[in-house]
Amino acid sequence: MADLKVNLTAPNGRKITLPTGLFINNEFVKSSSGDKITSINPTDESEICSVEAASADDIDKAVKAARAAFNDPSWRDLPATERGTLLYKFADLIEANKETLATLETWDNGKPYSVALNEDLEEVIGIFRYYAGWADKIYGETIPTTAKKFAYTLKQPIGVCAQIIPWNYPLSMAAWKLGPALACGNVVVLKPAEQTPLSVLYLASLIPGLFPPGVVNIVNGYGREAGHALASHLDIDKIAFTGSTITGKQVMKIASVNMKNITLETGGKSPLLIFDDSDLEQAAKWAHVGIMSNQGQVCCATSRVLVQEGVYDKFVELFKQTVKETSKVGDPFAEDTQQGPQVTKAQYERVLSYVDSGKSEGASLVAGGVPYKEVGGKGYFIEPTIFTNVKDTMKIYREEIFGPFVVITSFKTEEDALRMANDTTYGLGSAVFTTDVERAHRVAGRLEAGMVWINSSNDSDIRVPFGGVKQSGIGRELGEAGLAAYTQTKAIHVNLGLRL
Ligand code: NAD
Numbered sequence: 154m155a156d157l158k159v160n161l162t163a164p165n166g167r168k169i170t171l172p173t174g175l176f177i178n179n180e181f182v183k184s185s186s187g188d189k190i191t192s193i194n195p196t197d198e199s200e201i202c203s204v205e206a207a208s209a210d211d212i213d214k215a216v217k218a219a220r221a222a223f224n225d226p227s228w229r230d231l232p233a234t235e236r237g238t239l240l241y242k243f244a245d246l247i248e249a250n251k252e253t254l255a256t257l258e259t260w261d262n263g264k265p266y267s268v269a270l271n272e273d274l275e276e277v278i279g280i281f282r283y284y285a286g287w288a289d290k291i292y293g294e295t296i297p298t299t300a301k302k303f304a305y306t307l308k309q310p311i312g313v314c315a316q317i318i319p320w321n322y323p324l325s326m327a328a329w330k331l332g333p334a335l336a337c338g339n340v341v342v343l344k345p346a347e348q349t350p351l352s353v354l355y356l357a358s359l360i361p362g363l364f365p366p367g368v369v370n371i372v373n374g375y376g377r378e379a380g381h382a383l384a385s386h387l388d389i390d391k392i393a394f395t396g397s398t399i400t401g402k403q404v405m406k407i408a409s410v411n412m413k414n415i416t417l418e419t420g421g422k423s424p425l426l427i428f429d430d431s432d433l434e435q436a437a438k439w440a441h442v443g444i445m446s447n448q449g450q451v452c453c454a455t456s457r458v459l460v461q462e463g464v465y466d467k468f469v470e471l472f473k474q475t476v477k478e479t480s481k482v483g484d485p486f487a488e489d490t491q492q493g494p495q496v497t498k499a500q501y502e503r504v505l506s507y508v509d510s511g512k513s514e515g516a517s518l519v520a521g522g523v524p525y526k527e528v529g530g531k532g533y534f535i536e537p538t539i540f541t542n543v544k545d546t547m548k549i550y551r552e553e554i555f556g557p558f559v560v561i562t563s564f565k566t567e568e569d570a571l572r573m574a575n576d577t578t579y580g581l582g583s584a585v586f587t588t589d590v591e592r593a594h595r596v597a598g599r600l601e602a603g604m605v606w607i608n609s610s611n612d613s614d615i616r617v618p619f620g621g622v623k624q625s626g627i628g629r630e631l632g633e634a635g636l637a638a639y640t641q642t643k644a645i646h647v648n649l650g651l652r653l
């Protein structure tokens with residue numbers, strides 16, 4: 154359909170022809186309701202373009218396409234090695250289009266282009282290659298039971314998987330979810346976030362001619378309509394969600410209608426502990442990476458810094474200095490920009506509302522806390538914000554803020570540090586800085602979190618399981634562990650001659 158495309162010229166001069174339809178059965182189609190999503194450039198608040206937004210009926214069409222593909226021999230009986238080959242080819246196609254994909258990511262999301270291209274796209278390509286390699290190495294076990302019987306297991310795909318992703322890493326989140334799902338032989342209906350619909354649409358345009366129709370369906374849409382329709386659909390077998398804890402709980406509740414298999418990744422308020430024997434300069438640099446990367450819009454951001462009393466003042470000084478020297482806020486397409494705008498006006502206002510909250514609860518604002526307005530007076534830019542004198546009862550200490558916003562407080566002993574670190578409903582990341590190797594591992598063992606960084610912050614690696622405990626989620630993504638989310642085990646008992 155010729156009208157389901159727009160010709161765009163990006164702020165960096167790149168010309169892009171972008172499909173705007175719902176990607177169902179390897180075709181771009183119109184929304185049945187006529188609903189649209191208008192994508193906004195957070196750098197100057199201009200409209201980029203509009204794309205189709207799925208209704209519940211459209212979700213049903215996508216699910217039917219996926220179900221048909223799941224049952225079709227062209228996918229069901231495809232040898233696993235060939236599934237892997239398709240994933241390798243997908244990675245190659247993404248690589249060949251990486252500048253366009255990174256441009257759309259930066260334009261729509263606001264993250265620095267250098268980060269989108271050199272970090273996010275490299276990860277996306279790496280993930281498809283990593284899971285391509287896994288595709289033919291996913292199998293069960295043989296279990297000897299008695300002399301005349303044995304059992305074996307099959308690791309089978311779960312079926313039709315709904316994948317709901319957030320706006321902070323649109324392409325990476327799509328890759329984290331598509332890679333393992335496809336390697337295991339599932340079919341997918343993926344819904345990007347309404348705040349960032351563009352880059353994943355372009356990704357969809359690379360699929361025809363590669364995966365059979367219906368194997369991958371990508372439908373933009375609003376959470377309350379398309380997201381809800383996915384969570385409640387009776388023919389979806391699995392739902393994988395990344396986003397806020399509150400929405401994650403709703404999805405979990407609604408997904409119970411047909412007892413969907415479920416994985417959730419829902420953010421946190423991750424602590425970073427600094428003991429008095431730490432290399433403070435390194436701690437300051439890593440703490441900066443841990444909270445200010447990606448405009449602070451990182452689910453495992455170390456947003457609560459806890460410093461041992463004796464080095465507290467010195468750390469705060471070093472950290473302020475590091476932030477001042479490294480957080481270059483500005484146009485995300487400019488080469489030296491380190492921090493772009495927040496993704497939307499709503500997020501921008503939300504983050505600033507926490508500045509008011511911190512002040513009114515009596516914490517000390519020592520840096521930032523105001524819009525950054527040097528980029529033509531427009532856009533959702535916020536100066537890197539640091540609060541000290543923070544108490545554990547304050548909202549800014551307890552709630553996920555999701556911006557370039559850090560709270561710093563002090564502790565006395567290791568026990569104090571652990572109690573304070575674990576005093577949260579979340580449990581995604583955590584970091585510990587110390588030069589005492591015994592303490593490092595002792596503390597790592599007791600932090601209630603899915604991930605611990607020792608003398609580092611916010612590392613994630615394609616090969617390493619990622620996910621949370623407590624209200625930060627259920628299940629793991631990436632690595633071999635990520636396969637468990639997309640397979641189910643079938644036990645087959647074999648009688649070799651036990652006669653009754
Ligand atoms: P959200 O959780 O509402 O959105 C995430 C995804 O869920 C989007 O694709 C959205 O369309 C979908 N969704 C929304 N409502 C739904 C519903 N009822 N049923 C099914 N799907 C639904 O997040 P948000 O409102 O965009 O952001 C709010 C806060 O969430 C942020 O400030 C941040 O604290 C947190 N967040 C966390 C992550 C993360 O990586 N864990 C990512 C984005 C946002």
Ligand code: MN
Nearest residue numbers: 193194261348
């Ligand atoms: Mn946008």
